[in-house]
Amino acid sequence: MDTITVRNAVLEDAPRILEIYSYYVKHTAITFEYVVPTLKEFQIRMKNTMQKYPYLVIEQSGQVQGYAYAGSFVRRAAYDWSCELSIYLDRNARNCGLGRRIYDALANRLKKMGILNLYACIGYPQTEDEYLSKNSQQFHAHLGFQTVGLFHNCGYKFGRWYDMIWMEKIIGEHKADQPPVQFFR
Template sequence: MPKTPPTTPPTTPQVTLRDASPADAAACAALYAPYVSGTAVSFEDVPPSGTEMARRIEAYGASHAWLVADLDGALVGYAYAGPYRPRPAYRWTAESSVYLGLDAPRRTGAGRALYAALLERLAARGYRQVITGITLPNDASVGLHRALGFVEVGVERQVGWKLGAWHDLLRMQRSLVPGAPGGAPAEPC
């Protein structure tokens, strides 16, 4: 009986997370553009330029957080948070988003890792709640958010017109602090 040669175990792609910088703007813009131009996942109509993406990375990275995921040296996703609403009473609540490249390998853990790191960063900066909006249907995104402790808080019906149709937006929320909110918190940084 012939011997079977030993096999080398397949290498697991290595996901590395880091803070985004303006140098990542072009890659983030390229990753995001197909969501803007070909899906209702984003309600933007025109993909932002690299310059605009650099502005967003600097603004949200300074006030909240913007992280990127590299997989074997290529940027495959990003997650960020920004202000939920402009009025002062909302300043302890952030609104989050996560995007993985449409051509990025799936089931690598990049999305979950990005989001978990984003939530940790927001909590460390003093934010207490995080809210996200998910265009329906999007079972993968809803599943990821549920797995990370988000709960559904409502559906905004037919609020987005894109690609010739009205779209619903599911709102999900997660507390960043255990237990009851308590008294007045410190200002988020």
């Protein structure tokens, strides 16, 4: 039986994580990034994220199969209780429960920090094509996210225009005297 582990990412995971991400940059409109970042640039991104938020990997039989992380929703103090999530799985590791498992682990860590609102910014096709399907929206909806915004023709990649949606999931109680977020260390 395969052993599945979710753990905090370390910078030594960057080559494998970048390998997973590069497929999406080169072959999909899931990310609107055009050029695969260098390993050094990717490590800097990871390090910056890990200063405040969890950055997780999921391993199956010792091999990293995906990663998920949180980041600032908007860089203003009043938004500290909200964050944006990102998830990428190896293209051969989708539809087997790993996405739910790592996202649940991420949400649990964020809730312990005092985060209340989770957001996902998702490329959304007007018509599904070989670069973008509605799978990400469906995955998030299955996990309890609701669509709260639609931006028309805001992403251009592979000679095509794509919409973008925002999805939201509330994971905590909003109070009049809200305690501060305990950022990840």
